[in-house]
Amino acid sequence: MNDYVIRVVASLSDLDPKAWNALLAAEAQPSPFMRHEYLSALHDSGSASPESGWMPQFITLWRGKELRAACPAYIKTHSYGEYVFDWAWANAYEQHGLAYYPKAVVAVPFTPVPGARLLARDAQDRTLLVQALVAWCKKEELSSLHLLFGADADIAACTEAGLMLRNTVQFHWTNAAPGESGEAAGYADFEAFLASLSHDKRKKIRQERRKVAEAGVTFRWSRGADIARSDWDFFYRCYARTYREHGNPPYLSRDFFQRMADTMPEAWLLFVAERGGKPIAASLIALSTHGDDALVAYGRYWGAVERVDCLHFEACYYQPLAWCIAHGARRFEGGAQGEHKMARALMPVKTTSAHWLAHPGFADAVERFLEREGEGIENYMDHLGERSPFKAG
Numbered sequence: 001m002n003d004y005v006i007r008v009v010a011s012l013s014d015l016d017p018k019a020w021n022a023l024l025a026a027e028a029q030p031s032p033f034m035r036h037e038y039l040s041a042l043h044d045s046g047s048a049s050p051e052s053g054w055m056p057q058f059i060t061l062w063r064g065k066e067l068r069a070a071c072p073a074y075i076k077t078h079s080y081g082e083y084v085f086d087w088a089w090a091n092a093y094e095q096h097g098l099a100y101y102p103k104a105v106v107a108v109p110f111t112p113v114p115g116a117r118l119l120a121r122d123a124q125d126r127t128l129l130v131q132a133l134v135a136w137c138k139k140e141e142l143s144s145l146h147l148l149f150g151a152d153a154d155i156a157a158c159t160e161a162g163l164m165l166r167n168t169v170q171f172h173w174t175n176a177a178p179g180e181s182g183e184a185a186g187y188a189d190f191e192a193f194l195a196s197l198s199h200d201k202r203k204k205i206r207q208e209r210r211k212v213a214e215a216g217v218t219f220r221w222s223r224g225a226d227i228a229r230s231d232w233d234f235f236y237r238c239y240a241r242t243y244r245e246h247g248n249p250p251y252l253s254r255d256f257f258q259r260m261a262d263t264m265p266e267a268w269l270l271f272v273a274e275r276g277g278k279p280i281a282a283s284l285i286a287l288s289t290h291g292d293d294a295l296v297a298y299g300r301y302w303g304a305v306e307r308v309d310c311l312h313f314e315a316c317y318y319q320p321l322a323w324c325i326a327h328g329a330r331r332f333e334g335g336a337q338g339e340h341k342m343a344r345a346l347m348p349v350k351t352t353s354a355h356w357l358a359h360p361g362f363a364d365a366v367e368r369f370l371e372r373e374g375e376g377i378e379n380y381m382d383h384l385g386e387r388s389p390f391k392a393g
Helices: 017-025 036-044 088-094 125-140 152-160 188-195 198-215 229-245 255-262 310-329 339-345 358-384
Strands: 004-007 054-063 067-077 103-106 142-147 163-175 217-223 270-275 279-289 294-304 330-334 345-359
Touching: 017 036, 036 198, 036 255, 054 125, 054 358, 067 217, 088 255, 088 358, 103 125, 125 142, 125 152, 152 163, 152 345, 163 339, 188 310, 198 310, 198 339, 217 310, 229 255, 229 270, 229 279, 229 294, 270 310, 279 310, 279 330, 294 310, 310 330, 310 339, 345 358
Parallel strands: 103 142, 294 330
Antiparallel strands: 004 054, 054 067, 067 103, 142 345, 163 330, 163 345, 217 270, 270 279, 279 294
16 A cells, blocks of 8 residues: 555646546446536536536545556535435534534536545545545535535445445436336337336326427427537527526536537537527537447436427426437436426435434434435335336236
C-alpha cells in the first residue's frame, strides 16, 4: 500500500481528461454525466460552484504517475440538487445544537442518474478510495459523507468500509416485453410496444397522443452536432421558463449547454414540438457515449412556451420511447420519482446511496431509521409490482 498516494485536487483542469475518461470507460456502469467534459462544464459555467454551494474537491489515488482511482466530491452547505433527501437529518442536528453543514457529497450535481461514482482500476483501488474519502472527511471535520446513486461496485466498496445504505425508487423503461428471456430483441415498433400493455393503459396512451396530434402539434428531432444553435437557444428558453414557473431559478446556465454542444454533442438528443410552423416545446434527452451496442437514453429536461393538453407526456415519454425503439436503445431512464411514469411502462427500480456520519450517536439513530425506511421501500416496491401496466401472463 505504500506505493499509493492520495491527492485532493480542486479543479478538473488539473487532471488529464483522457486518464479520467479511461477510468470511466472501464466501469461496468458508466454514464455520460461522469465524463470529464460534463463535470468540467458544470464547474466552468458556474452552474455548480462554491458560490452556489458546491465546492468541488476531486479525490484521486495514484501509483507513481498512474491515476488508479478518482471521484468527484463536493463540500456542501445545503442539500439542494441532490435528490436523496436528508433535510430531516439536518433538522435533527440543528435541534441538538450541532452543525450538519458543511457535509461531503460524492455525486454528479443536479443529476439523479445511477452509475459509477468511484472510478477505479480494480476493487482494491476502489476500496482504498472509499477509505481516503472517509479520512478526508475526518480531516476536514465534515459532518458526513454521502455517495448518491452509486453503481453496484461502488456500493460493495462502501459496504465493505462500513457505510450505511439507503434505497430510493426510480422508474426505467426497458426495450423488451416482460417475460422474455435471454437477450431478446427489442420491440419492432411503437405499436408492438403498445400491444404489450394492458387494454386500459394502451387506450390511455393512444388518447393522450391523439390529443396532441389533433392540436396540430408535430415533432422533429436532432442528435449531436445536428442540433442547431437556434434550437439550443429555444430549448434553454423552455427549460428556464419551466423552473421559473415553479418559483426557482434554473440550476444550469445557457453556457453549460453551450459547452455540452461544443465538447460532447454526441451525448444529446433534442425533440422540438412545433405548431403552425413555430416551436412551442422542447425535450432534451441524454444518450450513453460508450458504444451504441448498449445504447441507454436518459430523460433530462423539458419546457414549453404554450400549453397543450398531454404535450408533456408526448415530449418526455412517447417521442423518446419511439426513438429508442427505432434506434435499438436498450433502456430509457425517466429520472427521480413519479409513479405516473408506470402508466407509460416505466417500471420501478431501486437505486442505492451510501452514508457515513461522524457523530456516533447520530450514526446509530440514522442506521435505525434506515432499517425502518428500508422495510417501507420494500413494501412500496411490492405495491408497485402489483400495478404492472403490462398484460397479465
